[in-house]
Amino acid sequence: MARYQEGDFAAATALIDCLSPQLHRFFVAQFASRRDADDLLQETWLRIHKVRHTYRPGEPVLPWFYAIARHVRVDHYRKAMRTAAHEERLEAMSEVEAAIPGQSDRTDDLEALLAPLPEGQREVIEMLKVAGMSLEEVARATSSSVGSVKQKAHRAYKTLRVKVAAMGRGLS
């Protein structure tokens, strides 16, 4: 990251290659379709590039990336909601819901498993279990406290226990 800040294009490319799959997965896990996730990923890197001076060497790098990715996703969601609200006046509600990004194309096992979780819990589980971040790093990325992250993870596990048990019963 420090080399990227110094203007090293090879370092920037290495970062893009290394981090893009997990950022892409982060978007897909938040109910984005692959196409939306592609757009979000591209927008995230543009934003990262624009604000790369805000990374301070020595600080954990993943929370910095995820905080920006999260911001891009929220921004995208907000715009989508505005568009949906605008279209609501013209179309029936069911058609508008179809226009909100990310309601289709979800085929991945992880995404299917996390689907019943609320957005906040889903992103916490995704960061902890898929990106392998620590509680402290997730707290930084989500601008919250470690206690709040623990609470979300606990609630998510409670929901997942019920879901997995139900899946087990379904299989047997």
Added chain:
Amino acid sequence: MRDQEIDKILELAAQARHDVEPALLQRIAGSIKSSIAPVRPLPPAWMLASGLILICVSVALAGAARAGFHGIEKMTGWDRALIFPALGILAWLAAAGFVSEMIPGSRRRMAPKTLLAIGSLVLLGLFAVLFRDYRTHQFVSAGIVCLVTGVLHAVPAGLLGWCVLRRGFAVNSVAAGLVGGTLAGLAGVAMLELHCDNFQALHLLLWHTAVLPVSGAAGALLAWALRSRTSSGVGEGK
């Protein structure tokens, strides 16, 4: 079903390959190639927070120097020893909070709403304990003058603070506006404590303390309006 089993299921699901199209990665790399110039990282957080504190102190002192230091002159030693250090601690917390809101991935020690609530409660507590004159002479007219004076001093503090952090990037601009407004409001309250010699308890409890939530709310509202206006752009928080 135990947590370890859930962990295992998540681990297995996470191990599944998740590839991104190489063409997309190339496109991303290509889009940043033309502007890959070196950048100067932000100064350390403590330096930025010190800059913000310096601005607040300067604005409060400049305002009181222009209007007169009647308040601090009339205060007892106890009043001075409790009010100004409390304002200093709150300002430090607010400055650190403002800096962390403007740097993605920073550790957040306190939520902006909590900071505003604690700041207001601390001021209410101090004023209630230290001042026992319960008359309400010219309560509204004198009060509005103080509220407006405090908020007017918060404006330059807020603007200068934003200048210090203009290179930052707020991932949550409303939270950044709220904490920035709170910090600016503390500068306004400090100016009032230095200047205002109206020590009626209710005057202080309502009108002086109100500078803090009013400034905080104004900062959050301004940030929300700016975000709504520029949400399609890339430069939010810059």
